[in-house]
Structures are given as structure tokens and as C-alpha cells.
Amino acid sequence: MLLSLSIRDFVIVDRLELEFSSGFTVLTGETGAGKSILIDALALVLGERGDAGVVRAGCERAELAAEFDIGKLPQLQSWLDENDLAGDPGVCLMRRSIDATGRSRAFVNGNGVTLQQMREAGEYLVDIHGQHAHQSLLKPALQRDLLDAYAGQVALAREVALDYRGWQGLRERRVAWEKDSVAALAELEQLEWQVRELQGLDLGPEEWPELQAEHARLAHAASLLESAQFGVELLADGDLALLSQLNGLIGRLNKVLEYDAALGEPLAILDSSAAQMQEAAYSLRHYAQRLDLDPERLREVEQRIEALHGMARKYRVMPEALPALLQEREERLAGLQHMGSAAELRQQEDAAREVYLAKAAILSEERRRAAQELSARVSEAMQQLAMAGGCFEVALHVLEEGDAHGLERVELLVSAHSSLAAKPLAKVASGGELSRISLAIQVMTSKVAAVPTLIFDEVDVGIGGGVAEVVGKMLRGLGAERQVLCITHLPQVAALGDQHWQVAKCVRDGQVLSQISLLEHEQRIEEIARMLGGVEITSTTRRHAAEMLGVS
Incomplete structure (x- = not known):
């Protein structure tokens, strides 16, 4: 349950520190005092969207914080653990x-x-019922969601929706296959032939550049051999070989080196050059010895290159793109083969349909049970809310094929008098009746909810007289089971609260601010008297307020 709420610089609130108790708590105050600010602040703490307009004028930011006791909420504790929170x-x-x-x-x-x-x-923590909830009740989707929540089958309804979409997806796939089967089969046959043809090339991803390099080497082998042999002759084997001349120069310099040490530097360079020249001659001789003049291999390479060029021209790609083309065709072929036959697709579709129907049937049974129970409870509550003889019914209209929401359409029906047939809620209920029916539904559905804190924001609009006292007793009874907070303008409801908070405006340093205070008995008498008597509070009004509070 909600233990405390801290509000800083929010709308017209500068600072509030509120601590809450279990039971039924009422919040009252004059119009415009800021009663709904408390609910708005709590809604933001619970994840509602907000904007800069909620920051109090002249302040940098609004700060909101709430503390909750979750000792009896194992599901929330598990959720927090799973999310490392x-x-x-x-x-x-x-x-x-x-x-x-x-x-x-x-x-x-x-x-x-x-x-x-x-x-x-x-x-998991709070359920807020707004003053316009009765208007939302007219929406078919909300009527269905309300029944599923009352039945405790929200998760099952979600599974049914997923199963239905899965079934319909398979159905669409099967229909598309049957429609395009001739074209798909033709494409399948073409792809099988193309894949076999491309696979027959046995072209590796690196073969094309290697072939080009090998072809260049084989095609110019004679020129390469001649150049290598010329180099060996020039460097080492010829009569005027450079290496022989260089070694002669090195010998002469070595003879005169003792006369001038300055010759050491050029002599060292010449020694290095001679060693490198010797290495070059050795490498060229080795290259010439292993160079292969193989006309037969050259013809093989040229035939292979021509075959790849021909295949590339056929598919209108570059030769190096043929491996990627083969992969693309193989993936498309696998996709078509995975589509299976019409019989296989029909089997998958029927299996998915059976899964959907099985879960939807369970959901239908739970809805029927919950519909009977909720209808009886709300009808009973209507008798107490000045709608004697009226009845409420949750109707389930069977859908032949079902849809994403199950095998039936949910509709709320109501009859204001026993002599009248039940009709859709939107067609027979007046604004006041709709408010009372909405309140009865909210109270009845809240009794089975798992959320520990319930907030009612002026849901008693349009209600007065003895009915208001009945409403207060309903909320107080609910407060015996849950923590209930109610913003109200009715003294009959306010008088039945276990705790009473008053919201008021004050002026401080030229600014209008909202403040909230917990009322003691005498203060409650004054507040109830204000709600009863209007502008001028008399002793008679105070006595009436004291009687309502049950204090002398």
C-alpha cells in the first residue's frame, strides 16, 4: 500500500510530505483548491507522461516521490528482482x-x-478510477477488458490474441501459396536448375583473382625467363659482370685504405652493395630455375577463365560476383522449399486453429462464469443506488469464427426498471444512472483486483441525497479490504472516511499555493459543515455535520 508521498514545486504546490494509512481516506476542499493535484502527482510517479507545464512557476524542476509497502506483493518483488531493481x-x-x-x-x-x-x-501498486470512467464504459474494448480483468484472465486473453494472429498468419500464407503456386513452382524449378549450374562451376571466393594472377604469369613466362636470365648474366655470369667489377673496386680500395681512413665509409657502402647484388643474382637464378613454361596449363587456365566469363555474361554479373550470386539463389531456393506444399500449409494452419480454439474455449468458459457473477453483483448494488428494479447484464454474443479477442463479443446491458428489457448501456442510461452504474462496477471489480491501493477521483459526480451515503458505505466497505483514497465533494461520503485530508489554497509571498492537512474531529466537523452549508456555516449545520460523523 501507499505509505508516503513527497511533492516539491509541482503546479501550485511548493512542498508537501504526506503519510498515508490503511482503510478509507477522503480528500475534500473547495473547487480549485487543487484536490486533483495529489492524484496527478501520484500518476506521474506511476509512469504517466508529463511535461514542463507541471513545474511550479519560477522553479527549476518538480520532484515527486512515493514509498510503498510491497510485503504482500510477491509478483512485484519477483518483477523487481528480474529487472535488477x-x-x-x-x-x-x-x-x-x-x-x-x-x-x-x-x-x-x-x-x-x-x-x-x-x-x-x-x-502492481495503484489503480486510479477517474471521474470520467463512466464515459469509457461505453467503449466495447473497455467493456471486454473489464470482464477479463474481473475474471482474472487478462493473461489468457493476451495469449488468445497472439494465437489468433499466428493462425491468421498461417492462413494468409496458405492462401497466398495457393494463389501463386503456379508461379512459385515455376520459379522453384528455375532456381533448382540455376543453382545446379552455378554449383557446377565449383568457383571458390578467392579463385578468380588467383586465376587472373596465374594466367598473367603463364602467358608471359618466356619474357619473364628471358628477363631473369639477363639479370643473372649482367650481375654475375657475364664477362663484364657488375658483381665482378664491383669486387675489383672493393679490392683496390682495401689496398689503399691504410693511407686514408676516410675511405672506410664508401668502402662499407660498396661491401653492402656487393652483398645485396650477390643476393639478387642468387634470387634471379632460383626464379629462372623454377619458372614453369607450361603451355598445357596455360590452355587450362584460359579455358577456365573463358567459362567463368561466359557464365558471368549469362547472369549479367562480373565473374568475381558469381559466388555471391550462387549464395543468393540458394537462399531464395531454400525459402521456396520451406514454404512446403499446400497440404503441409493446410496442416499447419489447422494445428494453429486448434490451439487458438482450445484456449479461446477456456476463456469463454471463464467469461461466462465471471459475467454471471458480475451481473448479479452490480444488479444488487443498483438496488442500493436508487435504481430499484433495475438490472445489469454482461452479455456474450457468440462469434461464428471468433476473432483476436475470443469466441464472443462482450456487451454491457442495463435495464433501469424491471418492466424494461435490458439494452446496451449507451442507449438506456442517463448521465446520473451511468455514473451510479459505473461506480457499482468499479467497486465490484476492485474487490477481486490484486492491486492494494485504489483511488477514486470524484467518481461520485451526479450523485446526491441518500444515494451518496450508500456510495460512502460502499467505499468504506472496500476500504476494509484495500487502501482506498477518494476525492469527493459529497459530505455524506466524506463523513464515512477513516481519515480525512483537506486541500486548501493559501497565499505566501504573493504566490497562490496548495496545502493539504490531516483533519482531527473538530476540524472534520467544520469541513463537513462547509460542504453542507455553503458560504455561511451555522450552528445547525455544525450539529448536522457532527451527527454525520457520529460524534457529539
Whole structure:
């Protein structure tokens, strides 16, 4: 449950430190005092989107933080562990900051998180029912989601949707195959032939550049041999061989070196040159000896190059691109072969359909059970909410083939009087009736929810008189099971709270600020009297307020 909420520089709040208790807590205050600011702040801490407009004028950023007791929420503790966000045992700290530029930062137990992660954690902690919930009830998707949540089958409904999409995907694949089977088979046969032809070349990724190098060497072997032999003759074997002349020069210089040591430097260079020249002559002689004049191999290489050129021209690519072309054709062929036959695709489609129908049937049974129970509970609550004789029904309309949401369409029906047939909620309920029905549904569905903290933001709009007291008793009864916070403008509801917070405006240093305070008995009497009596509070109004609070 929610233990505390800290608010800094948020809208018209400069600083608030609030601590919450279990049970039923009410928040009241004059219009415009900022009652909904508390809910807005909590919503941001739970991952709702925010912008720079929430930062109090003249401040750098808004800071919001909430502490929750999660000792009885093992699923949330597991989620925190899985995401490396665990903090102190039994506690979850949620923090959010939004600066004046609109930049937002979110933290769970001191760890930076995305808004999506913050929302996921928040879904375990708090359920907020807004004052316009009755309008959302008119949407078919929300009606279906509400029933699934009441039945505790949200996860199963999600699986059914995934299975349906998988089934339809296979169906579309099978239909496409049947439609294009002639063209696909023709392409398959062509690809098989092309792959066999390209594979027959047995061309490796490095063979083409190697062939070109070998061809160049074989085609010019005579010139290469002649040049190598000329080099050996010039360097070492000829009558005027350079190496012989160089060695003669080195010998003469060595004889006169003793007369001038300055000759040592050029002599060292000549010695090095002679050694390198000797090495070059040796290398050229070795090259000439191993050079292969092989006309037969040259013809083989030229035939191989011509074959590759011919294949490249056929497929309109460069010879070096033939290995990549083969890989591309093999992958496309594998894809077509994987498509299987029409019979195989039909078998896969039927198997997926059976999986979908099996899960959807379980979901339908759970929906029928939950629909009967929810219909009875909301109908019973309607009798207490000045709708005597009225009934509520969750109708399940069977869909022949089913869809992504199951084998039935969910529709909420209502009858305001026992003599009238139940009709769709949008067609028979007035604004006031819709508000009361919505409240009854929210209270009944919240009783089976796993979320420990429930917040009702002026859901009692359009309700008054004795019905308001019934509403207060409903919320108080719910508070015996969960932590319930309710923003209300009805004194009958406010009087039934276990705790009572008052929201008020004040002016400080020329700025209008909102402040919240926990009321004691005498203060509650004054607040209830204000809600009862309007501008001027009389002693009679105070006595009435005291009676409502059950204090003398």
C-alpha cells in the first residue's frame, strides 16, 4: 500500500510530505483548491507522461516521490528482482523529476528506469478510477477488458490474441501459396536448375583473382625467363659482370685504405652493395630455375577463365560476383522449399486453429462464469443506488469464427426498471444512472483486483441525497479490504472516511499555493459543515455535520 508521498514545486504546490494509512481516506476542499493535484502527482510517479507545464512557476524542476509497502506483493518483488531493481526488503521507492525544459527522469529504488518500466511497476501498486470512467464504459474494448480483468484472465486473453494472429498468419500464407503456386513452382524449378549450374562451376571466393594472377604469369613466362636470365648474366655470369667489377673496386680500395681512413665509409657502402647484388643474382637464378613454361596449363587456365566469363555474361554479373550470386539463389531456393506444399500449409494452419480454439474455449468458459457473477453483483448494488428494479447484464454474443479477442463479443446491458428489457448501456442510461452504474462496477471489480491501493477521483459526480451515503458505505466497505483514497465533494461520503485530508489554497509571498492537512474531529466537523452549508456555516449545520460523523 501507499505509505508516503513527497511533492516539491509541482503546479501550485511548493512542498508537501504526506503519510498515508490503511482503510478509507477522503480528500475534500473547495473547487480549485487543487484536490486533483495529489492524484496527478501520484500518476506521474506511476509512469504517466508529463511535461514542463507541471513545474511550479519560477522553479527549476518538480520532484515527486512515493514509498510503498510491497510485503504482500510477491509478483512485484519477483518483477523487481528480474529487472535488477530490488531495494530494501518489503519496500518500493518510486521517484520522478521533470525540469523546466520538459526533461523527465524516473527511478525505482534509486535505479534509473524508463517510463515503461515505471508504468509496469505502477500497475502492481495503484489503480486510479477517474471521474470520467463512466464515459469509457461505453467503449466495447473497455467493456471486454473489464470482464477479463474481473475474471482474472487478462493473461489468457493476451495469449488468445497472439494465437489468433499466428493462425491468421498461417492462413494468409496458405492462401497466398495457393494463389501463386503456379508461379512459385515455376520459379522453384528455375532456381533448382540455376543453382545446379552455378554449383557446377565449383568457383571458390578467392579463385578468380588467383586465376587472373596465374594466367598473367603463364602467358608471359618466356619474357619473364628471358628477363631473369639477363639479370643473372649482367650481375654475375657475364664477362663484364657488375658483381665482378664491383669486387675489383672493393679490392683496390682495401689496398689503399691504410693511407686514408676516410675511405672506410664508401668502402662499407660498396661491401653492402656487393652483398645485396650477390643476393639478387642468387634470387634471379632460383626464379629462372623454377619458372614453369607450361603451355598445357596455360590452355587450362584460359579455358577456365573463358567459362567463368561466359557464365558471368549469362547472369549479367562480373565473374568475381558469381559466388555471391550462387549464395543468393540458394537462399531464395531454400525459402521456396520451406514454404512446403499446400497440404503441409493446410496442416499447419489447422494445428494453429486448434490451439487458438482450445484456449479461446477456456476463456469463454471463464467469461461466462465471471459475467454471471458480475451481473448479479452490480444488479444488487443498483438496488442500493436508487435504481430499484433495475438490472445489469454482461452479455456474450457468440462469434461464428471468433476473432483476436475470443469466441464472443462482450456487451454491457442495463435495464433501469424491471418492466424494461435490458439494452446496451449507451442507449438506456442517463448521465446520473451511468455514473451510479459505473461506480457499482468499479467497486465490484476492485474487490477481486490484486492491486492494494485504489483511488477514486470524484467518481461520485451526479450523485446526491441518500444515494451518496450508500456510495460512502460502499467505499468504506472496500476500504476494509484495500487502501482506498477518494476525492469527493459529497459530505455524506466524506463523513464515512477513516481519515480525512483537506486541500486548501493559501497565499505566501504573493504566490497562490496548495496545502493539504490531516483533519482531527473538530476540524472534520467544520469541513463537513462547509460542504453542507455553503458560504455561511451555522450552528445547525455544525450539529448536522457532527451527527454525520457520529460524534457529539
